[in-house]
Amino acid sequence: GAVVSQHPSRVICKSGTSVKIECRSLDFQATTMFWYRQFPKKSLMLMATSNEGSKATYEQGVEKDKFLINHASLTLSTLTVTSAHPEDSSFYICSAKVGLAGSSEQYFGPGTRLTVT
Amino acid sequence: GQNIDQPTEMTATEGAIVQINCTYQTSGFNGLFWYQQHAGEAPTFLSYNVLDGLEEKGRFSSFLSRSKGYSYLLLKELQMKDSASYLCAVRDSNYQLIWGAGTKLIIKP
Numbered sequence: 372g373a374v375v376s377q378h379p380s381r382v383i384c385k386s387g388t389s390v391k392i393e394c395r396s397l398d399f400q401a402t403t404m405f406w407y408r409q410f411p412k413k414s415l416m417l418m419a420t421s422n423e424g425s426k427a428t429y430e431q432g433v434e435k436d437k438f439l440i441n442h443a444s445l446t447l448s449t450l451t452v453t454s455a456h457p458e459d460s461s462f463y464i465c466s467a468k469v470g471l472a473g474s475s476e477q478y479f480g481p482g483t484r485l486t487v488t
Numbered sequence: 489g490q491n492i493d494q495p496t497e498m499t500a501t502e503g504a505i506v507q508i509n510c511t512y513q514t515s516g517f518n519g520l521f522w523y524q525q526h527a528g529e530a531p532t533f534l535s536y537n538v539l540d541g542l543e544e545k546g547r548f549s550s551f552l553s554r555s556k557g558y559s560y561l562l563l564k565e566l567q568m569k570d571s572a573s574y575l576c577a578v579r580d581s582n583y584q585l586i587w588g589a590g591t592k593l594i595i596k597p
Binding site for chain 1: 587588
């Protein structure tokens, strides 16, 4: 089956610093990647959708200057949390989709737990 | 607005059967998904329904009624490892996934 990896799996950073999270599709080319955020005991919240080679589309309420997304290739997307604050602490999950919009399934990465101290 | 409703928590006994319901109101419909999520982990795909009816996959089955905006996930022969959250998600007319809040399933011996 399709495999999506995320790195790092856990990261602790100090307030004010920036953190980069990588999402890779290991055995397929992902035309579209999604970034989600999940608070404890809450469902997934879509942050942005990124298509290879174009700017990400951010959901309402998500600051694009704070959460920088780069989808430089068909197998790699990165999320950079800039000037992190404790309220940015969360579980960040990426997913990748192959092909056209009618494709039935997204493949999820294992997630990255970010703790900002 | 768009809305996905599912029970917050359910409890069942090992070896038994449990049905987790999901109702939705979305702008358009392009499929309904069920995912399993263990605490601290990312969701894993369980099932996909786009046409009415029952899809069976081993111990898990998923049912869809588009006219009623309703789906359920049926888990048979429950095992302790089935203790997890089960997320219902609907793909809307823009092909975006709208997520339910998840149902925490507790399995007791």
